[in-house]
Amino acid sequence: MASDLQKTTVAVILIASFLAYSSFLYMFLPIKSYATSNDCIEGKKIWQNYNCAACHQVYGLGGYLGPDLTNIYSKRGPQYIQAFISNGTNVMPNFHLSNNEQENLIAYFKNIDSSGKSDPKTFFVHNNGTIEQ
Amino acid sequence: MEPLNNKQLSTPKLYLLTGLILLAVGLLFGISGAIQYLVPDYLKEHFSFEKIRPLHVTSILFWIILGSTGGVVSYLQQYNNQKIKYPFLLKIQYFIFSTTILAILIAYIFGFFGGREYWEFPPILALPIAIGWILFIINFISSVKTFRNQPVYIWMWMTGLVFFLFTFIESYLWIFPYFKNNIINDMTIQWKSAGSMVGAWNMLIYGSSIFLMEKISSNKKHGHSIVAFALYFTGLFNLLFNWGHHIYTLPTYQYIKHISYAVSMTEIILFSRIIWLWKDAVTTAKKHFHYAAYRFLLAADLWIFLTLLLAILMSIPAINIYTHGTHITVAHAMGSTIGINSFLLLAICFDILHDTCIPIAVNIKWLNRGYWITNISLFIFWISLIIAGILKAKWQMSASPEPFSVMMLQLRPFFGIFFIAGTIMTIGFYLILYPLIKNQIVCYINQSKIK
Numbered sequence: 090m091a092s093d094l095q096k097t098t099v100a101v102i103l104i105a106s107f108l109a110y111s112s113f114l115y116m117f118l119p120i121k122s123y124a125t126s127n128d129c130i131e132g133k134k135i136w137q138n139y140n141c142a143a144c145h146q147v148y149g150l151g152g153y154l155g156p157d158l159t160n161i162y163s164k165r166g167p168q169y170i171q172a173f174i175s176n177g178t179n180v181m182p183n184f185h186l187s188n189n190e191q192e193n194l195i196a197y198f199k200n201i202d203s204s205g206k207s208d209p210k211t212f213f214v215h216n217n218g219t220i221e222q
Numbered sequence: 223m224e225p226l227n228n229k230q231l232s233t234p235k236l237y238l239l240t241g242l243i244l245l246a247v248g249l250l251f252g253i254s255g256a257i258q259y260l261v262p263d264y265l266k267e268h269f270s271f272e273k274i275r276p277l278h279v280t281s282i283l284f285w286i287i288l289g290s291t292g293g294v295v296s297y298l299q300q301y302n303n304q305k306i307k308y309p310f311l312l313k314i315q316y317f318i319f320s321t322t323i324l325a326i327l328i329a330y331i332f333g334f335f336g337g338r339e340y341w342e343f344p345p346i347l348a349l350p351i352a353i354g355w356i357l358f359i360i361n362f363i364s365s366v367k368t369f370r371n372q373p374v375y376i377w378m379w380m381t382g383l384v385f386f387l388f389t390f391i392e393s394y395l396w397i398f399p400y401f402k403n404n405i406i407n408d409m410t411i412q413w414k415s416a417g418s419m420v421g422a423w424n425m426l427i428y429g430s431s432i433f434l435m436e437k438i439s440s441n442k443k444h445g446h447s448i449v450a451f452a453l454y455f456t457g458l459f460n461l462l463f464n465w466g467h468h469i470y471t472l473p474t475y476q477y478i479k480h481i482s483y484a485v486s487m488t489e490i491i492l493f494s495r496i497i498w499l500w501k502d503a504v505t506t507a508k509k510h511f512h513y514a515a516y517r518f519l520l521a522a523d524l525w526i527f528l529t530l531l532l533a534i535l536m537s538i539p540a541i542n543i544y545t546h547g548t549h550i551t552v553a554h555a556m557g558s559t560i561g562i563n564s565f566l567l568l569a570i571c572f573d574i575l576h577d578t579c580i581p582i583a584v585n586i587k588w589l590n591r592g593y594w595i596t597n598i599s600l601f602i603f604w605i606s607l608i609i610a611g612i613l614k615a616k617w618q619m620s621a622s623p624e625p626f627s628v629m630m631l632q633l634r635p636f637f638g639i640f641f642i643a644g645t646i647m648t649i650g651f652y653l654i655l656y657p658l659i660k661n662q663i664v665c666y667i668n669q670s671k672i673k
Contacts, residue, residue: 091448093370096377099455107462111392114414118400118407119474125403133402137337143272148409148472149547151339154259154271156626157547180262182270204405205473209543209618212471219483220470220539 125200132197135190144181148207154180159207162198170195231666233312234299237292238571239662240320241285245564246655248281249648256644259637276330276342282559283340284323286423289567291315291358293430294379296574298365301376301433307364311357318354322347340416341393348394352387359383373436373445374454378429381458382422389419410474417465424563425457431519431566434573438516439506456491464489467537471546479539486537493530496523514582514589518569521597525561528604529554544619549633550611553604560600560647568654575658579665585657592653599650603643610636 136142144155151157161170174191177183186194205222212220231239255274257264265274295306306312326343329335336344362383366376392415395401401411436445444450466482532554536545545551576582582589610633617629 091451096451100377100458103455103458103462110463111414114410114475114478115395118404119410120404120406122404130403138335140272140276140335140337140342142337142339143275143342146547147405148469150409150413150468152271152275153549153552154262180258180266180271182266201405207471207547209471209546210621212543214540214543218538218540219480220543221476222473 120204126196128193128196129200131190132193132195132200135186135194136197139184147201148205149209157207158198158201159205160202162195162202167195167199170198230669231662233309233316234292234295235575235662236316237288237295238575239659240316241288241292241567242571242655242659244281244288244323245285246652246659248278248285249651251278251281253641253645253648254278256637256641260634260641272335273330273333276335277327279340279342280323280326280330282564284319286427286559286563286567288319289570290382290423290426290430291319292574293567293570294362294383294426296570297375297430297433298362298379300437302365306361308361311361315354315357315361318350318357322350322354338393338396338412340419345394345397348390352390355383355387355390359387371446373432373442374447374450375429375433375445377451377454378425378432378457381454381461382425382429385418385422385425385461389415389422393419406472406474409472410469410478413468413472414465417468418461420558421457421461421464425461427563427566427570428457430570431522434515434570435519437573438513438519453492453495456488460485460489464537467542470539470542483537483539486534489530489534489537493527493534496527496530513572514576514586515569515572517593518565518572521593522562522565522569525557525565525600529557529562532557544615545611547618548611548614549607550615553607553611556600556607557604561604571658575662578661579668580657580661582657582661588653589657592650595650596647596654597650599643599647603640603647606636606639606643610640 142151144152146152146157147159149157171191173181174186174194175183212222214220251274254265254269255271255278258266258271258274295312299305326347329343329347334344335342336347341348362379366372366380369376369380393412395411395415396408402408432445432450436442463485464482466478467486470479470482532550535541536550536554572582613633613636614629617623617632623629
């Protein structure tokens with residue numbers, strides 16, 4: 090049987106490492122510059138308020154009923170996106186967004202698009218099982 | 223004052239009962255969601271998928287949270303052989319949780335969202351949940367008193383309680399512009415918290431399962447053994463550091479991914495132990511199979527094996543780029559929440575809720591049917607998701623993929639199987655839930671009449 094001291098030591102080391110790791114990550118976030126336009130911030134609000142992530146993914150995370158929208162802006166362009174948003178589809182309802190709301194949402198898609206590529210084909214697989222884009 | 227063990231509907235039992243009702247409701251929402259994969263315009267205008275999915279997810283999440291709470295409190299009382307320190311705090315916590323859950327479900331129906339994965343409700347409703355959880359931690363620490371020479375499940379419960387609160391608060395860092403305004407920063411922290419939070423509630427459930435296993439086998443040594451603590455620390459190590467496997471494809475720090483990959487591979491230790499103890503598990507199963515609670519522990523064992531195998535494979539980045547964003551991830555999530563969490567919680571419910579004025583044995587025939595129907599249909603459900611996931615992975619990797627809608631049409635036969643298996647599984651669950659819920663309510667009404 091391990092002693093309380095041994096168990097506590099292991100727990101303290103693990104938790105202290107976790108807190109250090111978390112603090113480091115909070116202080117040094119992956120992207121240093123976070124200046125974002127107001128349109129984009131409003132667009133993100135709309136994305137969340139209409140719970141778009143229930144059906145759509147960004148970087149493969151989210152729902153499965155609709156397509157991943159990470160790079161929809163560069164793939165299809167703003168007019169295509171606007172057509173979908175303003176009319177809905179046989180799966181997606183028309184949320185009756187105002188023109189301003191549609192523009193904000195498109196600004197958000199543009200911002201996501203500029204953050205990177207989500208296409209799994211763009212990754213290179215190393216022999217040790219790691220991947221790189 | 224409520225006695226410790228009796229046929230009354232005590233507060234911990236009320237947590238379990240409410241959790242079971244949420245499970246029953248969550249399954250119905252799940253079926254409604256599955257229909258929309260087959261008939262996309264079904265209920266589209268008034269009850270579309272962005273409402274159905276959070277109703278399903280939240281009901282099931284709170285089944286897990288309320289079930290875990292009821293299990294931990296009941297077993298802590300049994301372990302200490304005395305009531306929890308502050309029963310009134312437990313009641314206040316119940317009142318806070320139940321009213322908040324109701325408010326969340328109503329918010330979804332009327333289309334008010336916070337729009338974050340798992341916690342899709344408006345962020346203001348997170349506040350009462352955090353307050354309720356703090357009351358739980360106060361009650362737990364006051365009731366345990368000392369952490370000297372405690373069995374592994376006390377460590378697991380404490381870990382689960384503290385890290386659930388930590389990760390829950392962390393999941394709301396997005397409200398600050400510093401975290402929110404860049405999608406990569408936001409998603410990195412979001413999945414850091416979400417990944418660890420699953421480990422936190424697993425600690426609560428697995429701790430209670432170990433307590434239950436000791437109770438059934440009358441072997442009190444296991445909870446103090448080196449092996450039990452070695453497995454606990456492996457679990458804790460993964461809870462703290464393996465969350466990065468959710469975001470291998472996100473352009474975030476590479477070191478997050480490397481740490482997660484290395485840490486996730488230690489789960490092979492847990493996997494190997496299951497295989498190593500397989501023969502013993504079969505022998506024990508034959509001995510205890512007549513206990514309803516044990517049966518669910520056994521079913522969860524099989525699902526831990528399948529889900530852990532899938533989890534280990536998905537934690538290898540080279541495989542993850544194929545499975546990520548596909549229904550293989552859904553299969554993993556469903557295998558974990560139904561096959562492991564729900565079955566373990568049902569084992570706990572059968573152990574705690576069998577103590578009513580009507581014996582569970584009266585319903586044993588239907589219970590048996592429900593058990594087998596649920597397990598077999600869950601397996602078909604799981605396989606259909608994996609096949610759908612493989613086909614989507616093939617589509618994602620195709621040099622010239624067809625439109626998304628065409629791919630979804632090709633997956634439709636598997637969504638059909640998924641829907642049918644899900645519906646049959648729900649029927650199986652209802653056969654299991656019926657005696658548990660009905661007995662509690664009937665006995666409670668009878669007691670009220672006597673009073």
